[in-house]
Amino acid sequence: MAGPNSDPIVSATTAAQLPPGAVVLHVEAGDRQSAEAAFAAGHVEGAVLLVRDEVVTRPMRPGDGRHPLPSAEDLADALGRLGVGWDAPVVAYDRQHGDNAAHVVHLLRLLGQDARLLDGGLAAFTDPVATGPGTTPTAVAREPRPWPADMLPDIDAVAAHAAAGGVLIDARAAERFRGETEPLDPIAGHIPGAVNAFYGDNLTPDGTFRDPEELRARFAALGAGPDAVVYCGSGVTACHDLLAIERAGLGRARLYVGSWSQWCRDASRPRATGPA
Structure with missing residues (x-):
């Protein structure tokens, strides 16, 4: 579990330095078409695309802020389809310096997931980046946990x-x-x-x-x-x-x-x- 005293930042410049068995999430904001294009242009080998507004937010309703949280059930379903089970460590990154990936990491840590942010984002990764659509993740069962x-x-x-x-x-x-x-x-x-x-x-x-x-x-x-x-x-x-x-x-x-x-x-x- 990601305890309150564990470092939420992981420094890894090569795939070999990532936590063993980690699910690596490439986080993109915006619509799916632009997110897929950005992912295809370059990502960590083996990473899974997470479109922020499809997973960790829901549409804005009157009285909300611009990025309200999804229900626990919707979040669990979306993460399960990305292959993120409760027992898997997660490393998330983006093409900035954590602007969007930090959102994903913090929310997962709140729920008890072992989740960390890749320091420096994609630019810090020295292994050759992969291109193209990547592989389709294998869905896993993920039980919902209530937001704290x-x-x-x-x-x-x-x-x-x-x-x-x-x-x-x-x-x-x-x-x-x-x-x-x-x-x-x-x-x-x-x-x-x-x-x-x-x-x-x-x-x-x-x-x-x-x-x-x-x-x-x-x-x-x-x-x-x-x-x-x-x-x-x-x-x-x-x-x-x-x-x-x-x-x-x-x-x-x-x-x-x-x-x-x-x-x-x-x-x-x-x-x-x-x-x-």
Whole structure:
């Protein structure tokens, strides 16, 4: 199992360095056609394509954020069809630096799966990449497990947490946090009381994660720990910060799935702009 003190990041530049028996997931956002084209252009040999919006999110409904979670049953069915059984270690990567794969890894770890993020993504892999459609995964039986509600606070719980002075971390870029720009949601700004920790700053210039000691200094200064709540625009890149907090040895913080995309659409919620 992926315990709260295990490093969620795995450094592997060759297939031989991957955990034995691991299911390797190549994570793509967007529609299936573009995801399949990107996968065919280059992937880790033996990897399975996971289209994020078909597996770990469901369509947005009124009152949701942009990437709500699927039901436990739908998730189990989708992962089973990709060959991801409960007993298999999982390594996920993307073509960025974990922007999308971190979302998959964090959610799987919440459910008790041994899941880790491939440090540096596809660019860090030094074995020749495979091209073409890849092989069809062998489906496995996977029983659903309920989402842990205590680790996924809803909008009311987040409001109460913020009002009580709890640690609330916004993983978006600083200009979005300050409300200077908002390319995706209808209103700019941040949740009052939040502090900003842009997920991209978890990385070194070469696109790999900073050492645990550096991350600990960064997030401990913000008060990060198991009671902290992390959000972003839609609950995706917040998971990058959540893995960084785990890597730092500060425990497993909580994810606000609805994030700013849900909060800003609710006229009853206060909004802030400017620095923290």
